[in-house]
Amino acid sequence: MKAIKKYLFVIVAMMVVGVAFASEGVHLEKVKNNLCDKASLQRGASLYVNYCAGCHSLQYVRYKEMAKDIGIVDKKGNVLEKLVNDNLNFTSDKATDPMLVATPRADAMQWFGVAPPDLSLVARSRGTDWLYTYLKSFYNDPKRPWGVNNAVFPDVGMPHIFLALQGTQEPVYVKQMLKDEEGKPYEKQVISHLELTKPGVLSKEEYDKVVTDLVNFLDYVGEPHKLERKRLGVWVLLFLVVFTLFAYLLKREYWKDVH
């Protein structure tokens, strides 16, 4: 009983802390991406290689496998290698190579202070909602080396890659009462939301769509077999239903003479 109470206490404490954190700053926005939408995955891949691959690698992804999964294939299901090499592969000659990065790591360390991390698993480690919100939450901050900061990644070392597309955002602050480690209350300015002060070339809806396609692609990259698993899952469930039916009929047949 004591152990149960202790666990309950820990769970409640975690919930309280969770709520306290959640109420601080910008909330995560839900992304409505669809892994079955091949056109969206292809747009996402193109955005990725054009805007992100200069700094970030996808070391667990090979061009060819990726192209096959996202539907860059001919009618027979063969990967259109020339199309892939001409449009998506800027780092190597072979479509069978992993998606590495052109920038040497040492240079990157010098330019950004931190090496841009590999993004193969980022959709799993951070979550798709976080990624979506992150890419929409860069704001103007002249104190930072790139002139931008991020509402969900304070003091981020990455420039705002989509600045021209999204435009410039300014933070709007609210005062919030927080408690320090000793439980003493103190007041802190936290960002409540961001306001678009200088529009980019895209409207808000168009920009959201761009980010959704990119997050969709990274979601696929994080778990390439997710689609396959879901498709198989349906068959497994159907099999179980049919199997149960036959098992029931068999049982009835066996027990007929006993009654």
Ligand code: HEC
């Ligand atoms: C000019 C180089 C550069 C480009 C281009 C770039 N990034 Fe980054 N990115 C960085 C650096 C540097 C960091 C590390 C930031 C830090 O730790 O402060 C980073 C961090 C990130 C992170 C956080 C990873 C984590 O879990 O900590 C994500 C997500 C990310 N980048 C996504 C993207 C996406 C998507 C694109 C393309 C739209 C992109 N980046 C383009 C340099 C770049």
